[in-house]
Amino acid sequence: MQQLAYTQNSSQTLRYRKLHRKMKAGFWLVLFLGLGMIALIFTTYYLTKQVKAAENKINTTLNQYDELLQEHNTLLQEYKEIQEQQETLNQKFQLEKETLLQEKEELLKEVENLKKQSLQGGKKGKKIAYLTFDDGPSANTKKILDTLQAEDVKATFFVIGQGLKNEDKQALIKRITEEGHQLGNHTYTHNYSYIYSSKDAFLKELNQLEEEIKKLTGTKMTMVRFPGGSNNKLYKKYNKSGENVMVQIKEELKQKGYVYVDWNVDSMDAKTKELKSKEAITKAVVSQAVKQDQAVILMHDAQAKTTTAEALPEIIRQLKEKGYEFDILTPNSTQVQF
């Protein structure tokens, strides 16, 4: 009985022990699993947090990038606007610069004129008549020179080269300078279609005549008168490449020290085909001259213009009566240019 009880007891103990061992193992397993779970939860939590932080960082960076991009665009826009403004300002500046340069040019011209006037000792209001004869010498030159001599008046002759091989014409050229008149260059042939075909053509004719005259008189002509006046647009008809020949010629004349002169009084002796009466010529000259203190008078010394030479004594008489003195054109005279 006791033995049975003991056996029963010991088998109970054995079971108990087994159970105890199982429980122990279970406890460790549960503990281990629990700790594992906790570790997993923590790791997951930690990683999620890290990912979120990284996401936030990326978003912030993206936002900053967007802002920078926007700023960049704004700056680019501003830059473009500034560039446009600068361009407008540049254009304005260029325009103003050109206007100022032009004004400067005009003022310099005016100063130059005033200097010349004072050089001439001209008191304000001193009246000077510059008689000019274009297209000679001709059959009328002798008569003109005789009148000038008789009246003790000096004039300017813008001559051409036509017929200069003729000894009579050569003698007239010499007489013009010997008697104190001025010789000016009116081109060799006066042929519009050639002289206004190019700058070189004009200058060739200018030089050609200058050489001929130099041989006869020993002096260089510095005064020039454009056939047709300095404002003629004949080159448009005769220059085939569309260049502004007049601007080119004027530039070249300036560089070479020539001075061109137009007129502010037109005798009208070449305005019409039919011959003007000497009375009409005198009236045209005097009526225009009285409006000018410095009257540069255009007349013609051509074979057909007989009435101009006939009108000359009366023109001189009336101008003297109105208080005019007479002089020759020089680079220092008042420049009348169209």
Ligand SMILES: [Zn+2]
């Ligand atoms: Zn002429």
